[in-house]
Amino acid sequence: MNSPPRRIAHFDLDAFFVSVECLLNPELRGKPLVVGGKGDRSVVAACSYEARKFGIHSAMPMRKAEELCPQLTIVQGTRTAYSHYSRIITDLIAGAAPVFEKASIDEFYIDLTGMDRYFNPLQWTIELRQKIMDSTGLPISFGLAPNKMLAKMATNEAKPNGWMQLEPSQVQDFLDPLRVDKIPGVGDHTFRNLLQLGIETIYELRQAKLPLLQQQLGKHGVDLWQKAQGIHTSVVAPWQEAKSISTENTYEQDIKDPAILLQELVRMTEKLGFELRQENKMAGCIAVKIRYPDFETSSRQRSLPYTFYDDELILQARQLFQELYRKGQPVRLLGVRVTELTDEARQTNLFQDMNRKAELYKAIDSVKTKFGKSAIFKAGSTKK
Ligand SMILES: [Mg+2]
Numbered sequence: 001m002n003s004p005p006r007r008i009a010h011f012d013l014d015a016f017f018v019s020v021e022c023l024l025n026p027e028l029r030g031k032p033l034v035v036g037g038k039g040d041r042s043v044v045a046a047c048s049y050e051a052r053k054f055g056i057h058s059a060m061p062m063r064k065a066e067e068l069c070p071q072l073t074i075v076q077g078t079r080t081a082y083s084h085y086s087r088i089i090t091d092l093i094a095g096a097a098p099v100f101e102k103a104s105i106d107e108f109y110i111d112l113t114g115m116d117r118y119f120n121p122l123q124w125t126i127e128l129r130q131k132i133m134d135s136t137g138l139p140i141s142f143g144l145a146p147n148k149m150l151a152k153m154a155t156n157e158a159k160p161n162g163w164m165q166l167e168p169s170q171v172q173d174f175l176d177p178l179r180v181d182k183i184p185g186v187g188d189h190t191f192r193n194l195l196q197l198g199i200e201t202i203y204e205l206r207q208a209k210l211p212l213l214q215q216q217l218g219k220h221g222v223d224l225w226q227k228a229q230g231i232h233t234s235v236v237a238p239w240q241e242a243k244s245i246s247t248e249n250t251y252e253q254d255i256k257d258p259a260i261l262l263q264e265l266v267r268m269t270e271k272l273g274f275e276l277r278q279e280n281k282m283a284g285c286i287a288v289k290i291r292y293p294d295f296e297t298s299s300r301q302r303s304l305p306y307t308f309y310d311d312e313l314i315l316q317a318r319q320l321f322q323e324l325y326r327k328g329q330p331v332r333l334l335g336v337r338v339t340e341l342t343d344e345a346r347q348t349n350l351f352q353d354m355n356r357k358a359e360l361y362k363a364i365d366s367v368k369t370k371f372g373k374s375a376i377f378k379a380g381s382t383k384k
């Protein structure tokens with residue numbers, strides 16, 4: 001039996017950080033506006049559509065952006081607000097969608113395959129978009145298409161503040177005229193390689209000889225050639241429970257000293273922070289678990305602004321521990337877990353710029369990678 005054609009919706013907030021800033025301060029609306037730091041090494045984390053008209057784009061050095069647009073308004077990010085709105089939207093989608101994936105802080109995939117037996121998928125998606133806009137006041141676009149890649153590309157073409165549906169029969173006409181770097185994942189490097197082969201449009205890419213692509217670009221070439229025909233098999237990965245990172249320790253001898261317990265807690269949380277940064281993920285929730293010698297186990301969790309920074313995770317872990325720990329009791333097992341993981345933490349880019357904190361963690365992580373994870377612990381994890 002043939003499987004039914006897939007129907008995937010991709011939602012993406014338009015200029016998310018900028019839109020949130022305008023919501024918090026309506027005077028910013030309509031201005032060329034960027035989010036980012038003002039220091040020498042700052043880069044643009046996000047920019048308004050008005051700023052884009054001056055040639056400004058994200059990841060551009062702030063100095064350059066100011067040169068391009070002298071009247072540019074620069075605001076520093078409000079990360080707690082972005083997390084707050086991201087969560088509201090996640091909850092709205094979770095309440096409506098059968099299966100969804102949170103691909104980043106402002107991007108979602110929903111699998112609607114087979115749902116046309118129960119409702120009209122396009123109508124349903126239009127209504128969900130309206131609900132998100134009514135509830136948050138934020139502009140959001142969607143693409144509805146036969147796979148994830150096409151849905152994302154449809155969203156990108158529909159932006160800002162629009163939507164696009166692609167039926168299977170429309171796919172090739174949609175793809176052909178687009179430039180090859182519209183394919184998600186085709187960066188500057190690949191784009192230049194393709195240009196050198198005389199390939200600029202997706203039409204030219206799909207007409208290219210496969211052995212040539214294979215020879216020039218290896219496996220990636222085959223993958224691109226398939227994408228040019230609209231072929232992409234990646235599935236919507238259900239988000240909630242599946243993604244978590246945790247660590248726990250059962251102690252050979254129960255630990256009685258609260259100072260040692262706290263030290264253990266910090267060490268474990270740092271380990272999770274390191275893993276998050278290595279995997280380019282942020283966590284939106286942290287949980288602490290304690291088991292006592294009689295096997296009674298309790299745990300407690302808390303939401304936090306999406307982060308991959310140790311100090312922010314440790315602050316919450318410590319508070320949870322204080323709330324949870326029965327004073328004076330020896331402990332048999334201690335565990336820490338982070339959930340609500342979102343991908344592409346670095347692509348959201350804001351975090352490269354926050355108070356040079358990212359630089360610090362990059363330095364720490366490179367030492368950790370070089371000398372093993374135990375090489376560095378920040379003050380407080382070694383003593384106390
Ligand atoms: Mg977005």
